Every structure is written in C-alpha cells, then in structure tokens.
Amino acid sequence: MRIAQVSKADSFGGGASHVAELIHNCLLNRGYFSHHLASWSGKHYSSDLRPLYGKFEKEIRRAHILTKKLFAPEVLPYELFPLKRQIARSDYNLLHFHDLSSAISPVTLKALSENLPLIWTIHDCSAVTAGCLYPMGCEKYKKTCFNCPQHGTWPVDSKLDFSFISHNQKKSLHKTNNLQLVTPSKWMADFINSSGFVKADVQVISNGIDTSIFTPEARSDISKPISDKSQLKILLSSGDIMDERKGVHFALEVLNGLKVLNPKLIIVGNVSDPAKSLFADFDVVYAGYISDKKVMSSLYATASLFLFCSMADNQPLAVMESLSSGTPVYGFETGGIPEMIVSGVNGRLSPQKDVISLTEAIKDDWANRRIDDMSIAARKIALEKFDISLMVDRYVSLYERSISNFLSTRG
Template sequence: MKVAVVSKSDRSGGGASRVAEDLAAWLNEAGHLADHFVAFHCNEPLSFQQNLYGGGRRIKLCKKIHQKTNELGFYELFPAEYWINLNWVINNYDIVHFHDLYSAISPLTLALTARRKPTFFTVHDCSAFTGYCLYPMGCDKFTTNCHQCPQLPTGKNQKPIPDRTRQVQSIKRWVADKFPIHYIFPSNWMLSEAHKSLKFNTSPLVIPYGIDLKPFPTEKKEDVKISLGIPENRPVVAISAHVLDDPRKGVKFAIAALQSVRDLSPIVISVGICNTELKQALEGLEVKEMGYIKDPQLLAQVYSAADIMLFCTLADNLPLTVLEAMAASTPVVSFATGGVPEMIQSGSNGVLVEPANQQALNQALRQALLSPNLREMGQQARKDVENNFSKTAFLERHLKIYQNLPLSDDIKQSKQLFNV
C-alpha cells in the first residue's frame, strides 16, 4: 500500500500539519510506503517529503494563482496544485489523504483526486464547511449560508476583499455531497458542527489524534523541575499556544486566573510567542519564558515540569497541547470547549469549567493547586492517553479504513460530474 499524505505545511506549520507529518512517518515506520506532499516547508524536507506545488517555477505559479483568487474573494478555489503537479504523480499512489487545506489547497483538488483514487480528508478546523473562517467564534451563518463574514481580512492598501463566502461555501458543500471523499474528524464535536452545514456522500468517521509517548519522561516531576532549573517546592503552571496573543486561545483568561492565585506563589512557564502586552499582563508573577519550542524532547520536559496546564481555548477541535500535557502526567484546567471534554473528564484527569467564565476558572485553578489529588489526576491523564490516544491506536485506525477502499463504481460516478 502506497499513501500520499497532503497538507499545507510540515510539522512546524501548526498542529494539523504536524498530524499529517506524523501519519506519513508512522506509516513508513510500519513498513508501508508514504510520501508527504507539503505546500509550504518550514524546515528542511525529510526523506519522504516533497513539495505539493512541484518545483521551480511551478511553485511560484501555484502561489501566484492562489494569491490572485484570494484577492477576488475566492480563497484557494482554483485547483492549481492539482493541474500543475498532483495530477501527474497521483497514479503512483493507492490512496491520497488530505489534511489542512486552509490557505494552500483548493477544495476542488479533493474532488478531482476522488475521481481517480480513494480519497480521505481529515478535517482539523471549521474551514472545511464555512465560507472562510477557521472557527466561526459564535457566528452561526455557516449553518444556513455564509455571507457578510465578520472575519474577512482586507487586501493590499486596506482595500476590502469581495465577500464570496456564500459561493465558496456552496462549492465545499457540493464537493462533500457529490464525491466519494471519506471525511475524518478528530472529535465528535467537530463532526457535529460539520453536520450543521454539510451532507456527506460517504459516511464520515471519527479518529482521534495519537501521541508518540517516547519523548515524555516517566521520572518524578521534582527531578524534571531540577533539570530545568525550576524550584521543586513551588507550584508550576504552564500556559501554551503557538502565538500566545491569539484571541481564540483565551490566554487573557489564563493570565487573569494566574493573577488571582499570586498568593500561592506559582511559577509560570510560558510556551509560545509572547508579545510585550502579555508580558506586562504577567507582571508580579515569576515567569519562565520558553518561547516557541520545536524540539519534542524539550517540549515534553517542560510540560512534565508543570503541575498544571492552564488551557483556556475559546474554540478548538482536539487540541494537541491538551494531549501532550496529559502524556506528561500533567492535569489540565480548561474551558469545556469544542473537543476538550472528549479528553478531559473533570475531577478525574483534569478540571473543566464553563467557557469564558473567569470566576469559575479562577476558583478551579486555586482548588487544583491546593488539591491533595493533583498527582493522581496527572497519573490518570497519562493512562487515558495510553489507552485512548496512543500512536499505535491512531495508526491502526487509519490502516483499517485504508483497507476498506471505495468501490470503483463510486469513482466512475464522480468522474462523470466533471465530464473529463
């Protein structure tokens, strides 16, 4: 079996692309042949990675086409990557598995690929069923018809970009309804949101993310703290996001909660890009800034040194940060947002409170820091990752669905839709 895994970026481009890279790597480790096609490389390509746009002038041409369609409001709508490159290499693979499309890949590329090969699409955010946004953030227009999108950016020279969200969403709906694409959702929450907008040609599936537990230490937290130069007798709370000032990640709620427990003298570990405004908001707290961490070994050590992960996301699918903290035997205090309740059972392996409820969050953090059962919650979190979100389970679930390939008649029928 030979699989083409396709994503916007390599692992440094975000959680969705990281999942794609891990899937390709783990397939190869298991003796299957997998190549990872990447639109934007952040790191030096691995041996199994190729550029989705091809090479040389083809890369520039794909980027230029997407740029021009974006300026017209038709975000990544023309399937440039298919006609310029993927079309010519697709016959080398038995299966094509897409991941994050946003800003790099046309939804029509899914449809064109499904005409010729069994096609899978893991949906990591809401852009698969909205007219533009990654997460609606309270807007429910996507359930009927997207229009007058509040999140649309401005173009060059602050010139408004035409609102084509209704048309773009209708095309995504057509692709899902008419083509035998196997949609995969990491959380039941994301699937339920998609059902509000899409009708599926093929029954969608839920496959949670998997974590490789090798980098995560099993030694005592006190020993890990000492190795990182952190006092072992102080409570340690971690906050983490790729970009900490991203409003969706709700770090302002986390900082307010941390300020509310200053009397407990916590040490704060911040992981991610932190701007001046956030640093000022953290004044009065002892903060160990780690910045954005690429090294998985170091990241695992940092999460293991924390007694609590404070994660206040306002919209998320099945955030890897939560799974990583759990793998590090660190209980998570979080808002009950999106797919988070599918990982955290409040009182057992962490604590959940109502989203955006600052008072409840402050109280939960204080109670957790003072709880005599904090270590036991962390141990339970680790067991839950081992049982439900392991690398082995993740790979086995994918191999099982790959082996249940769609009938050739389904592909023949989808060819007629394009009549090519």
C-alpha cells in the same frame, strides 16, 4: 498500499500538518509505501517529503496568496495539474488530505475523487464554512455564507468578500462520491453534520502523539532549574492577546486570581514586549518557541498543570502532549476538549468564561494535593487513548476498506 498524506505544510505548519507528518512517518516505519506532499516545508524536502506544487512551488504559492488577498481563499485549483502529475508518477492507491486552508482548493479534491479514493481528516470547521476556522457563534454556514463577520481577519482576510463562492464550492465537494470524511472528535463530527449539506458518514478517529517522547520523566537543560515540586508551576502557551479564540485574556484573569499562591509561570512561544508587560507581576520563565519535542515534554513534565483556556478548538495536540507528560489540564469546556479531559480525574474543565470556577478549582486541588493523583491518571489515559499507534491502526484499516470499496465500484 501506496498512500500520500497531503497537507499545507510539514510539522512546522501547525497541528493538522503535524498529524499528517506523524501518520506518514509511522507508515514508513511499518514498511508501507508513503509520501508526504506539503505546500511548504520548514525543513529540506526529501524522497518521501515532497513539494505538493512540484517544480511550480513558488509560483503556485504566490497565486494562492494573490487570489486570497483579492477575493477569496482556495477558490482556484492551481495545484490540480502538478498533483495529477505526481499521482501518475507514484501510482498512489489513495490520498489522505488534512488542512486545506490557504493551500488546496476544494475543486482539486472533487476532481481527484473521480479516479481515486480520498480521505479528508477535518481538523477545523472550515470544511463547511467559507473559510473561517471556527465560526464563533455565526450560523450562516448552515445556509449560505455571505457578509462574513470575520471578513478581514485571517484566513478570510481578502479585500473583497466573496465568501459565498468558497462556501458553494464546499457544498459541491460534499456531494462527491469516493470522499471519506474523518474528524478527530465527536464534537467536530456533530458540527460538520450540523451544516445540513454533508451527506457522507463522518468517521471519528482520534489524533495521536508519540507517548514515548512525551513522558513524565522528560528532563532538559531548560526544565532542570525550575523542577522544585513545592511551588505551583503553571504552563501557558502564548498566543495573540487580541485573538478571542485563544482565550489568553481569560487565562490572565485566572492567573491574577492565583497570585496568592505565588505561582511560577512557564510561558512557551514567542511573546512580544507589550504582552510581557501583562505578566510583570508574576515569576515567569519565558521558554520561547520550542521545536524540540523532548524539550517541550520536559516543560510539560516540570509544570504542575497546563492552563489552556481556548474558546474554540477541535482536539488540541497540546492537551494530549500535556496529559502524556503526566500534567493535568485545566481549562474550559470547549469543542472536543471534554472528550479528552475527565474533570476531576486528569484535569478540570469549567464552563466557558467561568474564570471564578476554574480559579477556585486550581486553588482547591493544589491545597488538597489532588494534582499528584491527576498526574498519574493523565499519563494512564494518554497511553490508553492517544498513542500514535492506535491512530495509525485505525487509519490503515480505513485505507484498506476505502481502497477495496473503490475498486469494487469499478468492477
């Protein structure tokens, strides 16, 4: 097999692109022919990590940005010609797409599906919306997107609202043969099917992580000074305080309810000075942006729990990484997260916005030392369900079936 992962970026570009890179590297390690085509890279390109737009990288990126700024994201397939050239040169048997947002037009997928089997792993809801990653209660995607309630916010931040164009392109794409849809969670599969215009079967293949890196034993120079197990330590991933989807303001409410326990907060990510003022009354370690996986694992492993109050998510890698590091996850019943957390076993989930229930659960579990048992269960479940080898095994099997089915239709 000759496979190419196609994504917006490499691992520097977010969860979906990170999954693409993980699959690509694992395929290489198993001896398969694999390339990773990315519209931009946070590191140097190489013989197997290649620019999706070829030698026109800067021009096509600017064109996508300009088109998106004016009227709609990804409506013009600027990348189709250079991608066809790369397919011809490398003789791929199959293309595996990941995140398209702001980088790849659905028109490109439809055109390529005429001559190649395609797999598209859907990491957010934009596969059936006009571009928003999560509709946040809006149901216009079930008929026609127009007058988008999220218009003006990324990634639907165009000057004019032509959301119906993007939505119609998605509808047209989903009528295509030779396109296999995959979602990491059953929740996302159900959401995609709820659109009413997706005819293809949606296969569920869970994401995976390297459980040999994310371990309970991980330690680093950052984590060693805060390794006192007698103090409740809460890991929190920073986000835009004003972003409803991140749920950071709910996490703050939970933390305020836990002040009586005098917890130490470990905050990962870049935090602005105004945001830091919200944590002024807490004992805080600001770890900053962490790109080193081993260091990140050490912070998970040092924490007593990971507080994750997202209001819209599919199957967050951060939750997997925490569990693999032996750290229970506390949060809301959001998206595909209930498929990852067995409440009371490897963490606790409360109904969305139920801050009181979540706060009391943390207090009770800490007082009765249940978190220690949850830590053991978290690691065990991560090994059984989320190891990268399980994900790649399933994708290799899917690649083989897709290629075989495609060839059989060609006689």
